[in-house]
Amino acid sequence: MKIYIFADMEGISGVSGSSFVTADGAKYALGCKFITRDVNICAQACFDAGADAVTVRDGHGAGTSILWENLIPGVELMQGSAAGVRFPGIEGADAVILLGYHAMAGTPGALLEHTYSSKSIQNIWLNGKLIGEFGLDTLIAGEKGLPVIMTSGCDKLCREAEAFSPEVVTCQVKRSTHQQGCVLLSPADSEKLLREKTFEAIRKFREGRIRPIVVSPAVIRKEYVERMEPAEGLIGSRMTEHKADTVEDAFWGR
Numbered sequence: 001m002k003i004y005i006f007a008d009m010e011g012i013s014g015v016s017g018s019s020f021v022t023a024d025g026a027k028y029a030l031g032c033k034f035i036t037r038d039v040n041i042c043a044q045a046c047f048d049a050g051a052d053a054v055t056v057r058d059g060h061g062a063g064t065s066i067l068w069e070n071l072i073p074g075v076e077l078m079q080g081s082a083a084g085v086r087f088p089g090i091e092g093a094d095a096v097i098l099l100g101y102h103a104m105a106g107t108p109g110a111l112l113e114h115t116y117s118s119k120s121i122q123n124i125w126l127n128g129k130l131i132g133e134f135g136l137d138t139l140i141a142g143e144k145g146l147p148v149i150m151t152s153g154c155d156k157l158c159r160e161a162e163a164f165s166p167e168v169v170t171c172q173v174k175r176s177t178h179q180q181g182c183v184l185l186s187p188a189d190s191e192k193l194l195r196e197k198t199f200e201a202i203r204k205f206r207e208g209r210i211r212p213i214v215v216s217p218a219v220i221r222k223e224y225v226e227r228m229e230p231a232e233g234l235i236g237s238r239m240t241e242h243k244a245d246t247v248e249d250a251f252w253g254r
């Protein structure tokens, strides 16, 4: 059994604001330490629960936040760019974990809420319904025949995930109080919870109780923060629309 862990940074244990997740932020070095810690806890729990391979995608920003030198043995790490592919290195995986995720753009009071880019994207709709990164990534994994078995992050991310995918196991490591604030679990408590939830997710997956989610065809509408130059798929000065058989193709506009 191979598990693919896509690690974002906003929902990682101990991360409480922008300064932890922006490369020039005062707390970024700590953020890098914390994402590596959650990845190691989750990966170790995967191995302990019976996985024989774990691939981790360093998925935040430029994809170079995880401290390679501190990874536990057995983990394979995908870092850096992968244009046009959401899950590079996912071949051969059996299930996906979305670690350290955040609520969709516009979620009131949610820590570091955004959808893919806080600078450029205001909203994304799939087939007329607002959707966040958790939902889109769950569908992109589903198109590869893979279920998303667990996600971790704040309370609002967990509620969004449960509403989208009733079968996913959620791991709430913090409670949002603001876009730039939250109540954090202690390191020991978040470690215990991440281990427990990873075990629960793998058990549920092995029992066939978490299945891939697929939506087709897909119409993706993206509303941008700024006006755009004329381009393919533009349906207003700040909106694009793409239709495809798969969510991943509609997302990339191909």
Ligand SMILES: [Zn+2]
Binding pocket: 008, 009, 010, 059, 060, 061
């Ligand atoms: Zn991120």
